Amino acid sequence: MATRGITVNQIGYPPDARKTFICTGEGGTFEIVREADGRIVYRGETELPVYDEASGITVSRGDFTACTEEGGYFVRLHGETSASFAIANNPYAELHTGLLKSFYYFRCGMELEEPYAGPWKHAACHTAEGIVYGEPDRKHGSSGGWHDAGDYGKYTGPGAKAAADLLLAYEFAPQAFQRPVPLPETDGLAPDVLHECRYELEWLLKMQDERTGGAFHKLTTKQFPALDVMPEDDRAELYFMPVSAAATGCFAGVMALAARVYRPFDEAFASRCLAAAERAWEWLEGHPASPENPGFKNPADIATGEYGDPVDLDERYWAAGELFRTTGEAVYHEAFRKLAAETFPKYELGWADMGGYGTIAYLFGEKAKADGTLHASLEAGLLGVAERLARRCAEDGYLTSLRPEDYIWGSNMVLLNRAMLLLIAAKVSGEARYQALALEHVHYLLGRNVLDYSYVTGFGHRAVRHPHHRPSVGDGVEEPVPGLVSGGPNRGLNDDCMQEHLQGKAPAACFIDDELSYAGNEVTIYWNSPAVFVVSHFVK
Template structure:
């Protein structure tokens, strides 16, 4: 086994935020089994003693691990664990709803991702900066044509803006609001907060308003992305990035994602702004018309001269499936129902929630439409498939030393997105089945994200005892502020070692240890909106 080499590594991993008062409370010991005690930090009193369980050889992490269960502690307060060997865990809270501030921080991160507006000190604190990327963008291949491109969210650690990934992020947030509305009762606040429209909808509107600008005038098709030709330097602040912006060509995947998210928004925003809801639906229908007129559009590839993130996707069947499902759920029109049923017969992943495989959103949308409004055989088949996939994730989690559903080969670039997307799917299974065991497994995934992992690190900036401090995120690098922008979810371990920094420093490490908290490690420590969005969904479930 490859042991950890960090000198100050703690061998007791916990959720560094905390645990719910009445829920399960489990820490993971690595190395030797030990007796342990739980200490109330306010009083210094020992409130619980126990012994860690039998050894598990956990191949993904390269560690021998033991479960330490202290679920018997049910008094609210701040605690830590101490092992008989002198090891001490991170400090954490036990409380009624311990993830409230975390959810707010994860959602507030989208404000920090905003493009085209000044982030003022009132709302951004020390991470304030000037308005950026306010110039018109050039339509690639038509240098004489420039269009308004301002607004939306920066996608990641760079300043590109992408239609498909943006739609995935909005979909996660709107699904969270649809399923767990009470979790969004408290204002963040945002500059637009009005006490009427929930802040999550106000923030999503920022991206939706930008997406309208990505729809090609006159055709309904949607430009794939808006970026400069090349990425700026790592320390370049957004308002200093003045290179020309380009609308990349229309793609079927972007158009399908646009149709899906706009149809979804039309439904969600209707109680708050009927005019805006109609605008969303009209745009969705125009995008669907484009898809119908282009049944075999080629996959997107970066055009010559553009080297920014490609987000290439050769298959658009899943995006069309999601679009049809959302349009049917919103309008009830038979033409969309027929399209859903036809597309569902094709071979693409029906339960994936990634930006490249959006089929899971189509499935969830169809199931949320309700059994009475759907075709019985398809509804039953999709529900059974969803629960079977969730059962598979539960089985994998039970075999994993850190109680998550990732196999060794799943520690890929953006592995934390898999962690969170899997947790989302588990919570969807809970919603449709009523089985709370799925939620318990999803919560184990949140525990992993927040520190109960082999590296004893919180993968969310600004939250936890040992959070990520050096994300690959240009504003965090260039702003001169010691702490990074808070609330950003890091990509997590990548066994492929896809950047120069980790290729030099992490050779031979087990999969779950292939992570570097360094701003040069774009393959393990970059941040994106669509890693934050499923994290908001998961925390919302536990803040109801």
């Protein structure tokens, strides 16, 4: 399907939202046409064209906010048409369920059965014990959890980020999780998001070294299997790689968060999570942060994702903040205040920079218990970041906060993490415009971008179809597993496929829908999880 010059959110827009399409070039008089009967429901003029640095082209925007009647539509301009889209009361409900369901497809260690998985069913995988690296005789149960991405590794930091996003999504926007996915565990008692997340948390608990309380950095085979290998056919030995402070910090953070969220549903599980968090905290106390510690590095015989992170202050800060919020204990407050005085990013929600989770924990914890000065300064800092993002949105041709330099490996996570921050800022300040800007980021993800791609498999008229995702490549099913967020444009062109096809492209155009492009078109749990968080805020 050819790229269209007129781009829209290919799913659609809520009636009361600002509605904009973006087209390449000069624009002019446009029409909004109702699909059912070809009737023109609105006629307007595009705004003055602007040069979009990230895309390397001039674009024009057309505003049709005035159209509020539910229905299917497309944009027509100079005889060209856009993809069709809906104006609907709850347009993202199916998308939201699809994004959440992707975690079920990422599950490791159990059979994905046809009633839930449809054609993407497969046998149980990775059920063997893992070997503690360097201790060939020490083996442990290692099954469960979610595969990280297009590969079958399971990594503690990325798993903690993904689970945290889902738990926070539920805390901030519970209304979005009322419908069953459904999942094998659906019981009508706890919402499915908590069932899904527990699948990962139970695995994460296995990543805590029972001897020391530290968390193993990752559990993977030595090499990546070939691209068409189904999970159940990947039978190489699995290794628990050494404990790292970064992994232990975010392990403590997510377990303390889980203890709070699961308490009303399952007291015993909540207590297990809290005990695990406290034990990990003790490990951190016994292994203070040091600028000399380079963090985890792959040993010479290990080629899977490194997820290296030499700065662990942010993970410690998250752990302290979350333990304080959940327990109210002064020791964690004291630790948090000390860590807050150190210099590291406090508003990032990535797999490496996790300070934002600590800040959220402190800002949304019991205010009466907080240090007023610190609380106010973190709040002001967050709103300062949101203001900067808002200014960038105003400068960007496609209305997102991404600058040309932000189109890196996993740029769609940059996009979605920014939208998360804007939504948090909207909660903190009560400013609805931050929420509206977050929605502009969703529009980009779903097709309103220079490539006219919806970056979510199975959602939108021109969705990516060839993700670097082993099950999608190896299962013999034509359609990829649905609901997966692709990494997105990456100006670094860090794989051979991108190198071959994308030389000289503008940052936002550095993307190819090819299964060989692992640096642009892979999928991961921690690109899907901020998407769930963000879309939750626009679902009734």
